[in-house]
Amino acid sequence: MVVLRGWPFEVACTVAAAGVLAALLASGAQLPAIEPLVLFSVTLVVAANTEFSLPSSAEISPCFMAVLAAIAAFGSHGAVLGAALVGLGGGLRRSLVRKGRYTTILFDCSQYLLASAFAAALYTQLAHVGPTAAFAGAVAGFAVINVVLVLVQICLNYQSSRAEVWSDMYPELPNYIAFGLLGVFVGWLYSSLGAVTLPLLIIPAFITRKVFASFLELREAHEATVKVFIRAIEAKDRYTAGHTERVAKYAMYVGEELRLSAPNLEHLRYAALLHDVGKLAVPRSILNKPGRLTEEEYAIVQRHNQVCEDILTRVDFMRSMVGTASDRHAHFAVDEEREHHRLVQEAHIVAVADAFDAMTSTRSYRRALPQEVAFAELRDKAGSQFNPECVDALIHAIERRGEHYGLGFEGAVTEFEVPPPVVGVGSAGLGDLIPPSEITA
Amino acid sequence: MILAKSALLPEGERRIAAEVFVATAGLLVLLARVEGIRGLAIAALGMLLAAGFLIVIQAPIGSVPIGYALVIAVAALADISTYFVVVGLAVLATIPVLAMRYGTQDTARRVVRWVVASSVCGGAAVGMRWLVAGAPSDTDVLLLNATVAGGVFLFADLLLRRALPVPTSPPVRVSESWPVQISLLCAAGLLTIAYQKGGPWMALVALIPLVMTRFAFDRYAAAQQAYRQTIKALSIVPEVAGVTPLGHGERSAVYAVALARQLGLNSDAVERVATAARLHHIGYVTLDDPDDARVLSNRQLLARLGGDILRETEFLADVGDLVENVHTDEVTSREAAVLRIATAFDHLVGEDPDRAVGALQIITFHQSDPYGAAAVLALERLLREDSEVVDRAIASGAPLTEAASASGASDG
Numbered sequence: 001m002v003v004l005r006g007w008p009f010e011v012a013c014t015v016a017a018a019g020v021l022a023a024l025l026a027s028g029a030q031l032p033a034i035e036p037l038v039l040f041s042v043t044l045v046v047a048a049n050t051e052f053s054l055p056s057s058a059e060i061s062p063c064f065m066a067v068l069a070a071i072a073a074f075g076s077h078g079a080v081l082g083a084a085l086v087g088l089g090g091g092l093r094r095s096l097v098r099k100g101r102y103t104t105i106l107f108d109c110s111q112y113l114l115a116s117a118f119a120a121a122l123y124t125q126l127a128h129v130g131p132t133a134a135f136a137g138a139v140a141g142f143a144v145i146n147v148v149l150v151l152v153q154i155c156l157n158y159q160s161s162r163a164e165v166w167s168d169m170y171p172e173l174p175n176y177i178a179f180g181l182l183g184v185f186v187g188w189l190y191s192s193l194g195a196v197t198l199p200l201l202i203i204p205a206f207i208t209r210k211v212f213a214s215f216l217e218l219r220e221a222h223e224a225t226v227k228v229f230i231r232a233i234e235a236k237d238r239y240t241a242g243h244t245e246r247v248a249k250y251a252m253y254v255g256e257e258l259r260l261s262a263p264n265l266e267h268l269r270y271a272a273l274l275h276d277v278g279k280l281a282v283p284r285s286i287l288n289k290p291g292r293l294t295e296e297e298y299a300i301v302q303r304h305n306q307v308c309e310d311i312l313t314r315v316d317f318m319r320s321m322v323g324t325a326s327d328r329h330a331h332f333a334v335d336e337e338r339e340h341h342r343l344v345q346e347a348h349i350v351a352v353a354d355a356f357d358a359m360t361s362t363r364s365y366r367r368a369l370p371q372e373v374a375f376a377e378l379r380d381k382a383g384s385q386f387n388p389e390c391v392d393a394l395i396h397a398i399e400r401r402g403e404h405y406g407l408g409f410e411g412a413v414t415e416f417e418v419p420p421p422v423v424g425v426g427s428a429g430l431g432d433l434i435p436p437s438e439i440t441a
Numbered sequence: 442m443i444l445a446k447s448a449l450l451p452e453g454e455r456r457i458a459a460e461v462f463v464a465t466a467g468l469l470v471l472l473a474r475v476e477g478i479r480g481l482a483i484a485a486l487g488m489l490l491a492a493g494f495l496i497v498i499q500a501p502i503g504s505v506p507i508g509y510a511l512v513i514a515v516a517a518l519a520d521i522s523t524y525f526v527v528v529g530l531a532v533l534a535t536i537p538v539l540a541m542r543y544g545t546q547d548t549a550r551r552v553v554r555w556v557v558a559s560s561v562c563g564g565a566a567v568g569m570r571w572l573v574a575g576a577p578s579d580t581d582v583l584l585l586n587a588t589v590a591g592g593v594f595l596f597a598d599l600l601l602r603r604a605l606p607v608p609t610s611p612p613v614r615v616s617e618s619w620p621v622q623i624s625l626l627c628a629a630g631l632l633t634i635a636y637q638k639g640g641p642w643m644a645l646v647a648l649i650p651l652v653m654t655r656f657a658f659d660r661y662a663a664a665q666q667a668y669r670q671t672i673k674a675l676s677i678v679p680e681v682a683g684v685t686p687l688g689h690g691e692r693s694a695v696y697a698v699a700l701a702r703q704l705g706l707n708s709d710a711v712e713r714v715a716t717a718a719r720l721h722h723i724g725y726v727t728l729d730d731p732d733d734a735r736v737l738s739n740r741q742l743l744a745r746l747g748g749d750i751l752r753e754t755e756f757l758a759d760v761g762d763l764v765e766n767v768h769t770d771e772v773t774s775r776e777a778a779v780l781r782i783a784t785a786f787d788h789l790v791g792e793d794p795d796r797a798v799g800a801l802q803i804i805t806f807h808q809s810d811p812y813g814a815a816a817v818l819a820l821e822r823l824l825r826e827d828s829e830v831v832d833r834a835i836a837s838g839a840p841l842t843e844a845a846s847a848s849g850a851s852d853g
Contacts, residue, residue, distance in 0.1 A: 208624075
């Protein structure tokens with residue numbers, strides 16, 4: 001059995017929950033019908049053992065959904081006692097039993113009981129005002145009790161600061177609303193259509209969860225694959241360490257500014273992370289050469305640039321004839337124009353992000369430029385070398401965040417064997433790919 | 442056809458058209474309900490069903506319309522003549538859009554599939570009403586009717602997918618199709634009782650879980666697509682550097698997938714051999730000097746380096762093992778044999794389809810292990826049964842060669 005430092009708090013909560021339950025029973029609170037009570041209790045235990053993965057990588061247990069469904073289904077017939085009894089199952093989790101954390105199990109059962117009973121009490125009290133008020137009250141009531149108790153317990157058990165735990169928790173709060181809405185929906189369908197609706201809702205929910213889990217696993221695989229190759233790139237060109245990550249960051253700034261959709265942003269991020277993959281085709285001696293490149297060397301590096309361009313625009317555009325998963329490809333084919341526009345826009349964004357990072361980082365052939373100079377250079381070349389919309393978006397995004405890059409603000413300064421010269425802005429845009437003849441000292 | 446569609450309706454307008462379509466159908470439903478006009482109600486339902494046929498879930502067996510749930514619900518709820526009129530109207534309404542989206546041949550296959558599966562489903566619903574005692578409006582009876590009619594419909598759809606495959610669709614396997622089928626069946630059941638007890642608006646609400654399922658499958662399909670694009674991007678590095686001919690990875694992947702399917706490998710294995718085929722020269726990227734001729738001529742060393750870098754990510758460890766053994770003389774699994782045969786075949790054929798027969802003979806002569814021999818037999822069968830596979834492979838590598846010649850990158 002594992003006992004963490006917060007055990008007195010956990011025991012106190014358990015006593016409080018037992019007190020509330022005893023008071024409800026002693027006061028003769030109405031008991032709901034047995035069938036929904038059993039059904040929703042079982043649903044809650046299943047939900048407690050089912051963490052639901054969200055697209056944002058957040059994980060949340062759908063317990064709250066089951067509690068609200070129960071409250072909505074009970075209505076005015078014993079909602080408070082019913083919700084308290086259903087909530088009691090919230091802590092019965094296999095993972096905690098396996099770890100022998102029995103006090104935590106008791107605590108979780110208790111905090112769910114308290115939160116559920118409070119939510120149900122608010123729901124029934126506000127029912128005469130209207131369904132929206134009742135729903136809002138139940139969500140807020142459950143959220144407050146649940147968040148406060150869990151926050152204190154985590155702080156005590158793991159010696160974490162409240163701010164730290166809160167910063168982890170608060171992005172999850174909108175999920176209360178989403179799951180709460182779903183819960184009300186399930187409860188409403190249950191009371192309108194009968195118990196048969198539960199399996200009809202729960203089975204697809206499990207399938208959806210499994211597909212989401214596969215989606216997250218695939219995304220993790222993608223991330224891991226990209227990282228291996230970024231490491232390979234950086235192993236080869238150690239003077240541009242962190243470059244790809246920064247370009248991806250700036251590209252995301254632009255993408256967000258241009259209000260790209262979530263899937264398009266994700267695609268843009270991978271494109272930015274892989275924009276330098278062509279460096280793998282360039283000899284290490286050239287990539288790490290101090291000073292300027294010869295014309296011949298420049299031609300070799302230029303090839304790398306070409307590879308990147310091909311990858312970012314043409315290769316993505318090339319639709320697979322293999323069709324290993326679905327006929328999505330055929331569907332894609334009809335959207336050629338839209339796809340083409342998207343990929344061209346993606347290439348424009350990456351070009352601006354790449355140039356900005358090239359100018360604001362110290363390279364083997366020159367020191368980093370100040371941010372203002374880089375901005376001026378981007379503005380100057382907007383319309384000819386760069387897409388003006390992307391340039392404006394990047395500058396606006398950085399200024400809005402109050403961030404500073406470039407000379408004096410570099411995150412990691414590389415030690416060079418030969419100190420890089422301070423040169424003008426001529427290298428802007430193509431970064432290390434600019435022909436030596438065009439670099440103005 | 443593709444251009445015609447793009448020219449006719451750009452994306453924004455297409456979305457507006459779809460919204461207008463659905464809104465009109467909704468208004469018609471409302472009007473029909475208020476005024477009690479039967480013909481109008483049927484037309485509106487037909488339009489809604491048409492929209493349902495066009496909104497698809499990107500499932501592992503290909504696209505599956507969410508309208509299937511609606512077909513099943515209508516079969517369980519409506520009388521048989523109404524059912525056929527509604528489905529007929531819906532299919533007719535979708536034909537122009539399908540033709541623009543998928544081309545004539547694909548459209549014909551889909552329409553035949555829908556018409557036959559819907560007919561069987563309607564028949565099953567009539568049979569159930571005749572067989573099962575009790576009022577047809579009882580929830581339990583309705584649900585049973587919907588389950589049986591739905592099961593028959595979805596099974597017929599699966600069989601027809603096998604009999605009339607769409608060229609770009611993967612083979613149909615029950616082991617991979619059941620999650621979508623079960624979700625549709627549950628949605629149809631919910632829809633049926635929701636309509637019966639709460640009317641059309643309740644039925645619309647009951648579609649919410651199916652919409653969520655669709656969203657999950659869509660996200661997965663998009664992530665899979667993005668991952669494949671990354672793999673493609675990586676596979677091109679050695680090709681543009683001149684280590685191996687341009688398009689070799691892409692073409693090999695087409696042969697590997699076709700061969701793996703011939704041998705009946707499961708979808709995970711198919712995905713693995715496709716990835717391995719694309720990345721079998723990836724060891725090149727770890728070289729300090731990519732022009733080191735001594736290392737480049739040592740294919741075994743390059744394969745080992747490729748295996749090493751792929752094994753650095755846990756998710757590609759299996760692919761790494763395959764890549765490492767791509768040039769070994771004797772392979773120990775069907776996947777490894779598929780990879781070896783596919784890559785060797787493409788090396789010999791390249792971009793000239795006339796070399797296929799000669800390439801097959803050379804490869805046959807060089808197989809010394811049972812897995813290799815089985816893979817060669819599969820290749821022979823493949824070339825006989827799917828005469829277009831070589832053309833498809835060459836076409837899949839063509840955009841690369843075109844891009845390279847346009848940019849001059851192939852000079853490297």
